[in-house]
Amino acid sequence: MKRKSLIYSLLVVLAVTFVICSCESSEVSPSPSLSPTPVTSTSPSLSKETELLGQILDSAREGRVWINEFVVGQSTIDQVESQWGKSDTNDEAGLGMYASFTGRKASFGYNKLNRLVFDSRSYDQSLQNLTLDIIVQSLGPSDSKTEIGTDDIYIYKVSPKNQLKFIIPKGTSKVDHISVFSEGSVLKEAEMQPVSKGNYFLSIEGKSNQLTQTAWAKMLDWRKTIVDFAKSHQGDLYINGADEKKVALTFDDGPDDQTTPAVLDILNTYKVKGSFFFIGKQVNPYMDVVKRVYDNGHLVLNHSFNHDDYTKLDANQIHADMKKTEDAIRAVIGKTPAIMRTPYGATNHKVLTAVKQEGVTVVLWSIDTLDWSQKESDNIVNNVISNVRNGDIILMHTSKKQTVNIEALPKIIEQLQKKGFSIVDLETLLGVHAYK
Structure with missing residues (x-):
């Protein structure tokens, strides 16, 4: 009996010793x-x-x-x-x-x-x-x-x-x-301030083998005129961003139920942001597409209601057209765009004055893929990659007619990234607010 008691006492001592050692070891710093x-x-x-x-x-x-x-x-x-x-x-x-x-x-x-x-x-x-x-x-x-x-x-x-x-x-x-x-x-x-470009103005680049000589000559003349106009209206009209290794991908003429969703999927796959200039009359028929673009962190911007040439409208007509587009977009995303792209890029003093009165900035482009003129993916990709410069704003389209961009866009993104360019939205590129 005494022997059993002794063994029991030893076991208790061992158990207590084990607990004490365990507690001491737990005090070691993590x-x-x-x-x-x-x-x-x-x-x-x-x-x-x-x-x-x-x-x-x-x-x-x-x-x-x-x-x-x-x-x-x-x-x-x-x-x-x-x-x-x-x-x-x-x-x-x-x-x-x-x-x-x-x-x-x-x-x-x-x-x-x-x-x-x-x-x-x-x-x-x-x-x-x-x-x-x-x-x-x-x-x-x-x-x-x-x-x-x-x-x-x-x-x-x-x-x-x-x-x-x-x-x-x-x-x-x-x-x-x-x-x-x-x-x-x-x-x-410094990043919160509008971009001060100083003397950094880019020419507008991009060619098409489908344009007549007359059409091409008119385009070259317009390009020179609008760049000169932008130089005298800094902060109100942008052709390009600052001399930094950043570019913006922009998409006109949507939304639709084919090209726009496909382009959105591509941007999301590559984790880059895009800026979409939507036509107001097409917003209601494709509200779910507009909301999805916005919910995925891309910009939803104004491209007029009917895609009319603003230089052929009077100031009251411009205001009314802009408001209809703003109302349509706000009804879907709850925000009013503060950036617009005039249809065809047609912008003069009358147009710019009317747009400014609405508290909106006009943003055009410095690379035109001319995807509306040529339907070959390689030509579209080449227009971007062979011309890309710091601060470029790249023009593409997402209407049903531009399905070729579904093929061209991944190649453009991959090659831009390979060249070391960051692909950002216009708000980031230009330092201007996207919404009022």
Whole structure:
């Protein structure tokens, strides 16, 4: 009996020693990889909070704040509002804006210009069970700490682009809210200003083997005239962007149910943005296409209602035509375009004055693919790649007649990227607002 008691005592001693050693080993600092460290307490609530921190960390590495799907540096505030509805408040903060969604206990910081989300925040009540001690025990010490007003902010670098922040009010130990922040996605002040091109004006390039000599001569004359006109109306009329390795792909004469959706799919596949100049009378028949273009982060812009030559209309007719197009687009996407392309590029003092009075900027092009004249994919691709320069605005079309662009566009994108060009929308290229 004594022998059994002795054996039992030894087993108890060994068990206690094992527990003590386990507790001591759990106090080792976590590795820099930010893998959540198991907490040794047997408290069910503490285990739950540790699990929550693991979920928060995994989401942050993807650029998402816990419990929502929007990715900082990729999603736009327009995509958020498309899924969640209009924000409850929208306040200016520095160079950006912050939209709050009270029912969702969330807010988003985004750029005024390109509307890209750079900060995603969650105020979910369960976060307030987290304390600094639990965070440090699970994630290790923060990479840095800062203070804003009455808040202490503990910052973890979770990926090359993204930071995870825990905001804890001073005098407390509990989290108020968390933030996933993409610093590289915040537009700097210089990027918020309209592009000052100085003396950087491009000629309009692009040839077709299908035009008569007379038609070609008229086109060359128009090109020279409109470039000279743009030089004397900087900021109101654009032919090209700044001398930077960026270009914009623009598409006229849509929407339709064939070419426009196919072009949209191509742009999304290559993850590049396009600018679509839609004809107002075609918006209602293809509302779903217009909304899809907008929801995917591309620009929906004004190309008149009937595609009439504005130089042959009086000022009142121009105003009425623009308003009809704006109304049609706003009814679908909830926004009014602040950029338009005049039909045929026909623009003079009368036209520009009328357009300016509507608070709209005219944007034409510096490379014409002439896809309306020639139907060979190789010619269209060559018109772009053999002529491309910094700041080019490339003209293509997405009507049912231009199905050739479905074949040409992937080649154009691939070769532009191979040459090192960034493909951006007009708002980014020119530094002008796309919507009023």
